[in-house]
Structure formats: structure tokens, C-alpha cells
Amino acid sequence: MSDKRNIIIGVIIFILLMTIPIWLNLATGTSTERPELEKPKGDACVMDKEYMTSYHMDLLNEWREEVVRNGEREHIAPDGKKYDRSLTNTCLDCHPSKEKFCDQCHNYLGVKPYCWSCHIVPEEFK
Amino acid sequence: MSIDRRNFLKLAGLGTVGLAASPAIDLFASVKVPEVSKKSGKRWAMVIDLPKCHSEKDCTSCVDACHKTHNVPDFGNPKDEIKWIWKESFHGAFHDVGHEHLKEDILHGPSIVLCNHCDNPPCVKACPTQSTWKREEDGIVMMDWHRCIGCRYCVVACPYGARSFNWRDPRQAENMKDINLDYPTRMRGVVEKCTFCEELLAKGKLPSCVDACKAGALTFGDLNDSHSKVRELLENNFTIRRRPGLGTQPQIYYIV
Numbered sequence: 001m002s003d004k005r006n007i008i009i010g011v012i013i014f015i016l017l018m019t020i021p022i023w024l025n026l027a028t029g030t031s032t033e034r035p036e037l038e039k040p041k042g043d044a045c046v047m048d049k050e051y052m053t054s055y056h057m058d059l060l061n062e063w064r065e066e067v068v069r070n071g072e073r074e075h076i077a078p079d080g081k082k083y084d085r086s087l088t089n090t091c092l093d094c095h096p097s098k099e100k101f102c103d104q105c106h107n108y109l110g111v112k113p114y115c116w117s118c119h120i121v122p123e124e125f126k
Numbered sequence: 127m128s129i130d131r132r133n134f135l136k137l138a139g140l141g142t143v144g145l146a147a148s149p150a151i152d153l154f155a156s157v158k159v160p161e162v163s164k165k166s167g168k169r170w171a172m173v174i175d176l177p178k179c180h181s182e183k184d185c186t187s188c189v190d191a192c193h194k195t196h197n198v199p200d201f202g203n204p205k206d207e208i209k210w211i212w213k214e215s216f217h218g219a220f221h222d223v224g225h226e227h228l229k230e231d232i233l234h235g236p237s238i239v240l241c242n243h244c245d246n247p248p249c250v251k252a253c254p255t256q257s258t259w260k261r262e263e264d265g266i267v268m269m270d271w272h273r274c275i276g277c278r279y280c281v282v283a284c285p286y287g288a289r290s291f292n293w294r295d296p297r298q299a300e301n302m303k304d305i306n307l308d309y310p311t312r313m314r315g316v317v318e319k320c321t322f323c324e325e326l327l328a329k330g331k332l333p334s335c336v337d338a339c340k341a342g343a344l345t346f347g348d349l350n351d352s353h354s355k356v357r358e359l360l361e362n363n364f365t366i367r368r369r370p371g372l373g374t375q376p377q378i379y380y381i382v
């Protein structure tokens with residue numbers, strides 16, 4: 001018996017094991033593509049799109065701090081438009097479906113913001 | 127890199143010039159940065175006219191308006207009760223002020239009570255997370271529900287029973303089916319209380335209880351403004367406050 005054969009079989013098994021996540025994904029139909037998001041209302045978000053995609057949680061923290069602790073309720077967007085710093089009344093005004101917008105990404109990433117225990121999602125009360 | 131004596135002296139000299147010039151620099155700074163714009167120098171307070179209040183028999187307008195505006199849950203039992211503004215017996219509210227021969231209607235009528243927005247609030251001292259604090263700009267004793275960890279020290283510290291703890295998920299209450307979409311609810315495990323409607327004041331509106339009172343018994347205004355309605359009422363009527371001996375300096379005044 002030659003060692004060469006065993007080594008090759010070993011390497012193949014190793015590669016298969018290491019790539020299990022990919023096979024599983026293919027088999028169950030989940031993919032690594034970006035989830036489909038509901039089209040927002042309006043022309044622009046309250047900050048640049050790139051900033052919003054990556055840092056909206058920081059912006060929300062800032063809003064919360066400014067409103068509750070400093071009483072500063074006005075946000076000025078890069079395009080000069082003024083917005084009330086409010087999670088329900090502003091974000092969900094242009095992104096009316098939390099389920100079809102926010103949750104799409106969050107579920108996919110396994111993030112579960114606890115904000116909605118208190119902040120109201122209007123579509124859930126209809 | 128080492129520093130030789132000559133360079134040391136040069137730097138020291140520069141530092142001295144900097145120090146000498148600093149008043150001038152400050153002068154420029156004060157031109158650029160607007161002076162503490164947020165500090166309005168207000169002191170919000172409320173005057174409650176009890177005889178006027180009693181002129182509307184069995185009225186609950188102020189309580190209803192407040193609790194509707196802020197999504198305050200009603201579980202229908204005293205154990206789970208959450209209250210921002212409510213009716214107390216005169217004895218309950220003023221047991222150290224009154225006596226048994228007081229005017230009949232004052233003694234036996236309800237007293238409207240709410241958070242006193244004390245000048246010296248004991249709840250603030252008790253809070254370990256600064257979830258509750260006194261706003262410097264207008265004296266409101268605020269709540270930051272994002273920071274509340276539900277320890278209930280403030281509930282114990284408040285001598286007026288103005289703070290309620292959410293033992294249950296407030297959204298399960300029957301009256302929350304008719305929710306006000308503009309204001310968040312709270313969740314199980316946090317404390318809540320009246321905020322003098324700071325979210326309405328920010329829009330230039332009056333607190334919702336004041337707005338709802340049919341008898342005109344609730345007057346809200348700025349104590350630091352000598353022409354305000356509250357100042358006028360305080361100057362022309364004899365008023366009392368709840369538990370004055372505690373030194374909390376309540377900012378809700380009662381005409382009896």
C-alpha cells in the first residue's frame with residue numbers, strides 16, 4: 001500500500017468538511033446575497049445611503065441621546081431637509097414596514113434590536 | 127531625541143506668551159460659540175386650584191388625557207397600577223398639613239396629584255444610572271427610559287408615590303388596544319412617571335392635563351417669569367405644597 005493514496009483521500013475529506021457551510025447553504029437554498037428590501041419613500045435618507053447602511057445604529061443612538069438627554073429634537077440632513085429625531089415618526093414614516101425593511105437585514109444577520117418593546121410599529125396596531 | 131537647554135527655554139518662552147495671550151483667545155472663542163443656548167433659565171411649575179377642580183363633579187379629564195397621550199396601561203387593579211397623574215384623598219396627599227375641621231369640600235374632595243418636579247428631588251439622588259435627573263434648563267425631573275435598570279430605588283425614595291414600576295408588560299393591558307402611535311410605551315421592568323409633557327413643551331404646547339381641564343383648575347407656567355400666570359396666582363392666593371417639611375421643594379402648588 002502506498003501512503004500517497006491515503007494522503008489524497010485524507011485531503012479530500014478535509015476539504016469537504018471545511019466547506020460544509022457552503023454545501024449546506026446550497027442544499028437549503030439560503031444564499032449569501034443581500035436580502036431584498038422594500039423600496040423606501042422619498043428621494044433620500046436622513047444621511048447618505050452608505051452611511052445609513054453601515055452606521056444607522058450609531059445615528060439612532062445619537063438621536064436618542066440628543067432628544068432625551070439634551071432636548072434637541074431637530075436633525076438636518078445633508079440635503080438641508082429638517083427632520084424630527086424620532087424612530088417611529090421619522091424612520092418608519094419613509095420605511096413604513098419594519099418587517100419588509102429593517103427586519104430583512106436584521107433577521108438575516110441575527111440582530112434583534114430591543115427598541116420595539118417600547119417604540120411603536122404602527123403596522124402592528126392596525 | 128533629547129532636548130537641550132536652549133530649546134527648553136524657547137519652548138518655555140512660547141508657553142508664557144500663550145498664557146499671556148489666553149484672555150484674547152477666550153474673547154474670540156466667546157464670539158464664535160453661542161453662550162449656553164439651551165439654558166432658557168425657565169422654571170416650570172404648576173398651580174392646582176382645588177375648589178375649581180371640585181366644581182366639576184367626578185371629572186377625570188386630566189387623568190384620562192395624560193394617560194392616553196403617554197400610553198399609560200390600565201390593568202384594573204391597584205397592584206399593577208401605573209400612574210402619572212391621579213386622584214388622592216386630601217388626607218393621603220396632605221396628611222401633615224390639614225386638620226379634621228377643614229372646609230368640608232376640601233377635606234372630602236379629591237386632590238389631583240402628580241410628580242412634584244422637586245427642586246431637590248430625592249429620586250435623582252437614589253438613581254444609580256442617572257436614568258432620572260433634573261434638567262438644568264427648566265427644572266423638569268426627567269426620565270431616560272433607555273437607561274432604567276428597574277432597581278426601584280427611586281420608587282422608594284419618592285415621598286409622593288409618583289413613580290410606578292411596570293410589573294407586567296404594559297402592552298398587555300386592555301386599554302392599550304387603543305394606543306397613541308406618537309409616543310412609545312414602556313416595557314416590563316422599568317419605572318415611569320410624569321415628565322411635565324416635555325415632548326409637548328418642545329413643540330410649544332401645554333401639558334395635556336392642563337389642556338384637558340374643563341374647570342381651568344390647572345395652571346402651568348414659568349416661575350422665573352414675574353409676569354407669568356403661575357406667579358400671579360401664587361402672589362394672590364394662599365397656597366400649600368405636599369410634605370413641605372421634607373425639604374424636597376415641590377413645584378406643584380395647591381390653592382385650597
